Amino acid sequence: MATTDRQATTLALAHALSAAERGLAVIPLSRTKLPALRSPHREDPAPARPPCHGACGRFGHGVYDASTDPVRIRELFAAAPRATGYGIACGLPPYRLIGVDLDTKTGTDSAAALRALARRHRFVLPATVVVLTPSGGRHLWLSGPPDVVVPNSAGRLAPGIDIRGAGGYLVGPGSRTDHGTYATAPGTAHLPPAPCPPPLLRLLLPPPRTPRRPLPPDTERHGHGLIQFVLGAREGQRNTRLFWAACRAYENGIGPALHAALLDAARTTGLPEHEARATLTSAAHLTGHHP
Known part of the structure; x- marks a missing residue:
């Protein structure tokens, strides 16, 4: 070496x-x-x-x-x-760290998007640890309550805003990567991770699960595999799997009946609802149907 x-x-x-x-x-x-x-x-x-x-x-x-x-x-x-x-x-005691990753690679102003969310939902971002990334982005460190599990998500709050929660991790300041070094923003290194504002915390949690609507017997038998296929998607393949499953459902004549179940499965994987609905609509149109 x-x-x-x-x-x-x-x-x-x-x-x-x-x-x-x-x-x-x-x-x-x-x-x-x-x-x-x-x-x-x-x-x-x-x-x-x-x-x-x-x-x-x-x-x-x-x-x-x-x-x-x-x-x-x-x-x-x-x-x-x-x-x-x-x-x-992230997600471990004592801080139960929540990382708000403000990315710049998407070409969007993720910092402005976060400020807009703060205005709309009436919360103030507290003074906390801020880590500067080599690409010009920022990681905000927040702490969560002990009885809440915040999941990881990408772009769910807004384009360019990723969340690192339970099961995820943040690159620590001082780390060297192929693209440069991570560093703590001046004046924040001594701060503890500030408590996550309750209105922001509510936005980070997944929507409550709605009861699964029963499917007709034939749809249940043929659609179970498609739903499991969507549920098995990892980040980066969720849209692709949902689109493929929806196309198969419409081709087999069970697309309309399976629509709600596929939407629920996509949301369970962390895909934003508006993205999932758009993907289902694209699959319907491609196969000559009108959702």
Whole structure:
């Protein structure tokens, strides 16, 4: 490894240990901002692959490896000698961190969109930790209440605003990536993560689940697989899976009856309702139907 990489790993470890002293659980990250340790189950046959989140005792479970224990953190970094950054796990005590990621790569003014939301829903963004990203974006650190689980989302609040909640992580300040270094905004490094304003917290939570409407027997039998296909979508494939399932439903003559169930499934995966409705409409039109 090059000397500069060794120095970057040493600095990343130092920053990670400093974050852990503040009660923030951390993991080592690579230059691509991904967890630096590969899954120990990558060689397991897919059908037999266990749903393991670290119960096996080995490293390589992403955010589930996160720790505030300095001994464990040093072990994690020793196992990841090419790490140049660290991730901070969200949703864990004591802060139950919520990250508001204001992105600039979409070409939208995400900061202005957040201010507009604050005006519309009558909340004030508190003084809190702000991390500047190499692309010109910002991460706002907020803390959540102990009885609420905030999910991860992308663009659900507004274009360019992503949320890092339970099961997610934020790139910690001091991390070096392929695109530059993350740094704390002047005057915010000493601040604790401020409590999330209640009106904003309500916007971050998923809408309450509506009771599933019963489907006709034939639709239930043929549509179950399509609904499960949509529910299995990960971020980045939700629209594609929904569109494919909706096209199959309309081609099989059950599109109208399955519309509400597909919409519910898409919302469950985190797809914004307006996007899901637009995708369902596109599938109907493509197959010669009118939703």
